[in-house]
Amino acid sequence: MIPITLFNYSKIAAILSTDSIAVSTTEIHGLLSGTLCGG
Numbered sequence: 001m002i003p004i005t006l007f008n009y010s011k012i013a014a015i016l017s018t019d020s021i022a023v024s025t026t027e028i029h030g031l032l033s034g035t036l037c038g039g
Contacts, residue, residue, distance in 0.1 A: 013025045 007020065009025060012028075016025065016028075
């Protein structure tokens with residue numbers, strides 16, 4: 001069985017803020033969820 005590795009919310013938020021990206025982790029989550037569910 002392959003182990004599942006989950007993303008670390010705090011680490012991703014820190015990367016986004018240091019790279020001056022104007023998108024929050026919440027918005028990225030919504031975008032990815034909508035893309036996966038909606039096609």
